[in-house]
Amino acid sequence: MIPEIEYIKETELDLALQHLASDKKVIPFAGGTDVLIELRKSKNPFDRKALLDVKGLGLNDIYIHSDTVIIGAASTHTEVEDNEIIKSKLPVLTKASSLIGSKQIRNRGTIGGNIINASPCADTVPALLLYDAQIVIRSLSEDRTVPLSEFITSPYETVLQKDELVTEIRAFPVAEDYGWGYYKLGRRGAVNISRMTVAALMKVDGEGKINEIRVSAGSVFPITSRISDVEKMLVGEKPKAEIFRRAGEIAAEKMIETSGRRWSTPYKESVVKELIVRVLNEAYSRCKNDDLS
Amino acid sequence: MKIKFILNGKKTVVDVPGGMRLIDLLREKLNLTGTREGCGKGECGACTVLLDGKPVNSCLILAAQVDGRDILTIEGLQKGDSLDPVQRAYIDTAAVQCGFCTSGFILATKSLLNENPDPLDEEIKRGIAGNLCRCTGYAKIFDAVKTAAEYIKEEN
Numbered sequence: 001m002i003p004e005i006e007y008i009k010e011t012e013l014d015l016a017l018q019h020l021a022s023d024k025k026v027i028p029f030a031g032g033t034d035v036l037i038e039l040r041k042s043k044n045p046f047d048r049k050a051l052l053d054v055k056g057l058g059l060n061d062i063y064i065h066s067d068t069v070i071i072g073a074a075s076t077h078t079e080v081e082d083n084e085i086i087k088s089k090l091p092v093l094t095k096a097s098s099l100i101g102s103k104q105i106r107n108r109g110t111i112g113g114n115i116i117n118a119s120p121c122a123d124t125v126p127a128l129l130l131y132d133a134q135i136v137i138r139s140l141s142e143d144r145t146v147p148l149s150e151f152i153t154s155p156y157e158t159v160l161q162k163d164e165l166v167t168e169i170r171a172f173p174v175a176e177d178y179g180w181g182y183y184k185l186g187r188r189g190a191v192n193i194s195r196m197t198v199a200a201l202m203k204v205d206g207e208g209k210i211n212e213i214r215v216s217a218g219s220v221f222p223i224t225s226r227i228s229d230v231e232k233m234l235v236g237e238k239p240k241a242e243i244f245r246r247a248g249e250i251a252a253e254k255m256i257e258t259s260g261r262r263w264s265t266p267y268k269e270s271v272v273k274e275l276i277v278r279v280l281n282e283a284y285s286r287c288k289n290d291d292l293s
Numbered sequence: 294m295k296i297k298f299i300l301n302g303k304k305t306v307v308d309v310p311g312g313m314r315l316i317d318l319l320r321e322k323l324n325l326t327g328t329r330e331g332c333g334k335g336e337c338g339a340c341t342v343l344l345d346g347k348p349v350n351s352c353l354i355l356a357a358q359v360d361g362r363d364i365l366t367i368e369g370l371q372k373g374d375s376l377d378p379v380q381r382a383y384i385d386t387a388a389v390q391c392g393f394c395t396s397g398f399i400l401a402t403k404s405l406l407n408e409n410p411d412p413l414d415e416e417i418k419r420g421i422a423g424n425l426c427r428c429t430g431y432a433k434i435f436d437a438v439k440t441a442a443e444y445i446k447e448e449n
Contacts, residue, residue: 004310004311004312005311005312006311007294007311007312007355009357009358009360031353032353032354032358033335033353036314036352036353036354036355037333037334037335037353039312040333050311051311051312051355053355053357053358055358078347101335101423102335102338102422102423102424103347103348103401103404103419103420103422103423104335104338104341104348104349104350104401104423105335105350105353105423107344107347107348107349108349108350108353108354
């Protein structure tokens with residue numbers, strides 16, 4: 001059982017926002033796959049008096065508006081995984097969503113929840129960072145949009161205020177000639193908490209050089225982020241094993257520089273190097289360039 | 294709070310506390326103990342029920358959240374005296390040892406075969422990945438899923 005807590009459900013956003021703005025301690029939730037586990041762990045970890053179910057607010061539309069893909073924050077991982085727009089415009093996100101937990105979890109857990117929970121191993125975050133995702137936040141007093149790269153401030157912490165609700169995620173697709181790679185490392189094949197996640201988007205120009213590259217990594221740094229040092233090094237280079245290995249080394253150096261040498265470093269150092277190489281190879285193999293023979 | 298939902302095909306109205314999980318409602322209040330609680334955190338799938346036909350973990354849903362929805366538990370699967378083809382398949386292939394996980398597996402299988410009547414091995418794996426069995430080693434469960442697919446085809 002979960003300790004006594006009030007359950008509130010609203011079907012209109014403004015009414016939901018009123019609850020969040022009230023003095024009462026209210027926690028919004030959607031799928032409950034993280035929140036309900038947290039609630040049961042201790043008597044009342046959130047020190048909140050009520051749960052606000054946002055599933056009835058209709059925040060699960062997925063559509064394109066002037067080249068931006070808009071994803072309702074309460075879209076389940078199943079809805080994201082099966083969505084045709086996302087399959088064609090944000091394939092890395094399709095892959096990431098399809099690898100989350102199990103069918104049971106994907107049927108309940110939501111993309112917004114995955115981001116707001118702000119776990120360093122959240123599977124959708126490395127994918128969304130590649131598409132420069134923005135988080136749309138609403139409250140009774142203000143609407144604002146925050147880049148995903150600034151939304152998560154430390155493990156399990158975000159910029160979200162008590163009276164605010166994330167309503168949608170905006171992502172910006174890249175052209176079709178970009179190749180992509182996504183690798184989730186886990187201890188088993190399913191219902192898997194990621195040990196490390198690496199994602200990449202790559203574009204190769206007519207001369208066969210890397211024209212644009214985006215690389216992100218989860219569970220490598222305290223906050224899942226792009227690895228700009230790796231991206232800078234790769235631009236203008238011809239994609240080959242030696243360069244990809246160098247990229248892996250830079251990522252590992254950056255990891256140690258940020259997090260220090262920890263008990264897990266000997267493992268993570270060699271693994272991050274290898275995963276960067278794999279993901280870059282995967283992205284390169286998907287690059288479409290007719291000029292290359 | 295009062296909730297109304299369809300439980301195993303029947304309209305059900307019940308008063309539940311806000312913090313009550315669906316599994317507690319089923320087991321403690323409605324005496325439907327075929328749904329099992331294993332891990333209590335969405336990893337083992339023993340508590341699987343079908344919500345509007347889709348498998349979910351009843352340990353991760355509040356009872357209040359199923360207001361207006363359709364819930365199928367293992368008790369609702371058989372029609373009168375005849376077992377569901379998926380239940381028959383699990384029995385006929387001896388895919389049951391201690392039985393604790395079986396309700397969840399049968400419901401996961403039911404939903405998998407509804408969506409995909411002829412699944413490939415990889416699709417079966419993915420379909421039942423959210424259910425753990427510590428006895429069988431899964432080989433018999435694979436047989437059960439394939440046998441169930443055949444039984445369903447024979448019926449149609």
